[in-house]
Amino acid sequence: MLSPQSIEKIEYELTKYPANQRQAAVMSALRIVQTERGWLSQESISEVAQYLGMPEIAAMEVATFYNMYDLAPVGKHKITVCTNISCMLRDSDVIVDHLKEKLGVGFNEVTPDGQFCLKEGECMGCCGGAPLLHVNNTEMHEFLTTEKVDAILEALKK
Amino acid sequence: MLNIEIDGKALEVEHGSSIIDAADKAGISIPRFCYHPKLSVAASCRMCLVQVENFNKPLPACATPVADGMKIFTRSKSAVEAQKSVMEFLLINHPLDCPICDQGGECELQDIAVAYGANGSRYTEEKRVVFNKNIGPLVSTDMTRCIQCTRCVRFLQEVGGMMELGMTGRGEHAEITAYVDKSVNSELSGNIIDLCPVGALTSKPYRYSARSWELQRRPSIAPHDGLGSHIEVHVKDNKVMRVLPREKDSINECWLSDRDRFSYEGLNSPDRLKVPMIRHKGEWHETDWKTALEFASGQIKDVINTHGTESLGVLVSPNSTMEEGYLAKKLADGLGCGNVDYRLRQTDFRLDGKRLGTPWMGCNINEIEELDRILVIGSNLRNEHPLLAQRFRKAVANGAKLSIVSPLDNNPLMDVAHKVIVRPNDMVNVLGQILKAMSGLQRLSLCLPPSLTQLLADIKVRPNTQAIAESLAGHGDDYDLVSPKVGIFLGNMALSDPRFTEMYSMAEAINGISGAKGGILPAAANSTGMHMMGVMPNSTGMHARAMLEVPRKAYLIVNIEPELDCQHAALAKAAMEKAECVVALTAYKSQALEHADILLPIAPFTETSGTFMSMEGRVQSFTAVTRPLGECRPAWKVLRVLANTMGLSGFDYETSEQVKSAIFGGDKPSAVVWRNLNNNLKELVEIHVNIKHEGLQRIGEVPQYEADSIVRRSTPLQKTKYNIKPMARMCASQLAELGLVEGDVVLVKQDKGSAILTAKLDDHVAKGCVRVAAAHEDTVGLGDLMGDITVEKVSPQQLKNDTTPISKAHV
């Protein structure tokens, strides 16, 4: 069951579209449910599809197409590091190596304590701040150094 | 018209044609995978790239509309380079498993690769592997072979009406799949097998059983619903291996319902009757034809001699051929017996003798998609006529407004503009309201005949029926149509209803007032043909229902399992039990024939020649595609020899063609049909609109895979999700009113019969109704398909005391 908070947020998104185009809100609805539950299970996708009155497979298509949706648990903090060209030129691999070492996991792995998951991201459209990462799809950290990464991790652990 | 040139050939083509359509018409072949003329254009496979003058890039022929003066080159260097490169891309991840692929020999990828592919591959990297999906008992998947053309996705969405497959993931990881573990449940799902250009989707029942080049392909006609779909039966070693559609745009287009496609599995059922059998002192004995026929003839004659000619009842299946129906009727006539009927699932015969002709659907099948306004009365379209439903879907997609009056609110997978879901009894009143509202609409300031006006006087028009009336009159949300094309159709539930006469009369009056086309949607492959030939009682004879209510001493039944095929299962069963003699012409050793005395093995449609007349009046003959199994004989021959044995004259037919010729009096069939089809009534029949009826009513739907003896034996169809045991299905408020919850064990009673079932929540059922499926052994103890019924909760204690096992009915 979608929570009343999620439904309120989805209803807000629905105000953006014509009444007969409920499917248009699926991107937001999936995002809202993912934010609340940490990741998108099959049940979550079904619930969103049913709420919006669209075929489940169509919601699944969307959930699998956009790579910020997580179809498996990602721990408490999902850290996505961009490794694309502009970041690569500014040594994003140093950041990645540092994160891997600090967290003891590789890409798409979750730390044993369920705190962190490391992901490789594609361009986030902030290349001026390279190298960079974002946390849980929302929090952007730019101009990274290994020291800054340590500080970010410390802050997240709290 | 536009003038264009393809490969130097000057052509005149219609405005709005695509290059590929223009080329197809001109016989110029352009390779393609994703394009299909009946589906939306995806333009994604890129195989049909062609060169067009003044364009620096090759264009997809499927998505590029022709323009005047356009010069197109399908085989130029640039076109061929593009096509070859696309072919190379398609093959890099396609497995080289053609030798073990079921599609081998009829694979579009294979064929086009031969023409456009290179000899070797430049691709040396790892190939993609995609896991297979289980999408149900009909379609088998091998997804590594998939080339992502999305024909299957588009078919289910656009033609099937429900998006059951999608392409998940993206890029190279994109794959076609159903939602998680769901199966594809469309009643038209088999068509995705034909559409798949590779071996990714193949037929599960047919899988690995034959190679396409080993098969003999023989044309035939589908024997189940009244559509008359054209089929091609594929035969190997005198066995039907599979059935595919034969393209007929005006009937089935290039599609086939799953029932028509997969029912053939029932032909090879282990309980096929292969030799004549006689029951002697309760024991069944195999015998030879001569003995069996002489015994049958002797028994029937004995009964007639003792009890009179009217002591015989002749019942014929509406799925039997015209030839069979004609000879059964002629045999009865020869014996002086007027008790003949094919209308096994009808209960209201008040219109007998009042008709001007043979009732039919009132228009051609392909006209449905051109309708602007549609009213469907008492039909669960997808269950009754799965492929016809698709025509309605097309109409709605084209902008038609669909209204439904029915006791069931099943999703037809198309937009429904207006619906009234009520008890069958109340449907009459609803139709009266629509009629009254229509007569009052200004644009239709027609006066009804005084008798009708009087009848409608006390009826109060409600907003929802007013809305239907306005819709039928052409009113619309955005704009009104001055002269809408209207179609009004009555379905199986209306045809089986005890108040069919009222419903029909109202519908006919609405038809008249709105200038609509329309009529009935008869259930079976040859219902219309049987009616036209008059396989019905003469003026003194008894109709199908009366023959069971007042049991006959002897029955001659053709192609019937009485308790599964008749309106009143309990009556049918009892009548057969009591009869002194039951002669059954049947293809199966049916449990339902346990009370017969003589079983004569007849050939199903694949093993005999014959003729069906479809709901639109099309007379379609077919020939046998295999030899009859064992000692089976075509039923028309059996009836002829039986008549001969009885000493009746006029049964000298050598071929089924001669029988057909006799049916049409040597005239052209179409001319006879033209003279006979007529939905009008001679006069207004005595009808009652305002009958109040309290108490529960049964909706005895016949599930589509239980409709006749062949389909009942098709294992793959029986494995689909449509095959659910009958339950007492009711809406939430009805359950509550009866103090029931879902899962309760209930005793349902009709007339003297009863059955123990499970209560089930089904919000598609109108209040005041209980949906209990018919044509199933669990419900053979029950009565009328559409009649009074009671439901009471059974306590576990009662159940324990009751020695009758659940699911076994008692009469």
Place this chain on the structure above:
Amino acid sequence: MTTKKAKSSTKAPVMTDLKGQTLVCLRTLTEKNPAALETYVKLGGYATFKRLVTDKVKATDIITEIKKSGLRGRGGAGFPTGLKWSFMPRYFDGVKYLVCNTDEGEPGTFKDRDIIRYNPHQLIEGMAIAAYTLGARVGYNYIHGEIWQDYEAFEAALHEAKAAGYLGEHLFGTHFSFDLYAVHGYGAYICGEETALIESIEGKKGQPRFKPPFPASYGVFGKPTNVNNTESYASIPWIMQHSGQAFADLGVANSGGTKLFSVSGHVEKPGNYEVKMGTPFTELLELAGGVWKGRKLKAVIPGGPSTAVLPASVIEAATMDYDSLSKARSSLGAGSMIVMDETTCMVKALHRLSYFFYEESCGQCTPCREGTGWVYRIIDRIVKGQGKMEDLDLLTDVSKNISGRTICALGEAAATPVLSFIKHFRLEFEYYIEHGKSMVDSKAEPSNVKH
């Protein structure tokens, strides 16, 4: 409806030195609180919109002015904006839509983000003027999902504008109404393609549509729709305030106005620089502090990876405008300048880019779906020291076979880096194949970043 409070959008703003820049789209940057409505209004914001609407200025006159400005689509294709606007059907029964493309996902592109976080109201005003001109009732700004804080800030700016009477029904007491909403992507580069973006707004996968029909006749929900880039819309208020000619005069022939250049990679001061069209490359590089660490310039991708890479000698002779870069056999693209110094291994750079296109292909049409994976696998093999000399010709051939044969431009975009990298730096590729390692020794070992 929940009202959101604008949060400060980022902890480390990419503020660049304004000296040497000509501010049009980022004109509020001179002020203390650039994103605030008061700031924008103080600079004359929304006055133009109000004047156009209350004076009932004719749509054709506005379009003429836009045409005069020489404004060309800032999203990369460079299609003249005024001409595009003239394609929208004038009379249509029903809702027409306006869409803004803020889905920056092409590596090196980050200019629109600064517009929505530093000067959101200029974009809103630009879209409102467009809506008035084109008769659009509803607009959507589709924002890249990764810049979530900026999305939320923009949504807050929309509520602010609505509260102030610049959006909503019967604006300024006239019959003109316009609702504008922010919607977000969620991680798909392809949604930067306008028809994929439309599909995404409709709640579908971002798979580009075959054109024709173009969005102007069949766009959002099947209705006529005008799609422009953020920077294009944001230029409109300035143009309508100062005249088309004034805007054109800022630039050079065929390239009117200013342009935001996103400079990333090996420079001292990466960031956005809004300069006049036709600014010499060397000048722009200098604004960005020059090549970092005192190193030499090796190559530049001038407009994002879908534009051809240029070696230092070629780019140093070019000016930053449509014609000059096209003459240099590349393109201005979205003005996303990726600077590479002498230590850059071009094989590894292409390796990363080819992975990007492989990863971001939507999978709809054959050449791109199958070809991008093929290309990536070959380069991956080369990087792992398993390359063969004939791979270079195969790469070129496969890329050419993708290019021009797909539904959308991603096919070309994926092919361009392969073709241009091999064309200009073939020796480096040959060296890598022969020796199994990079010619550039600063990082001789293959990258251990695995995909």
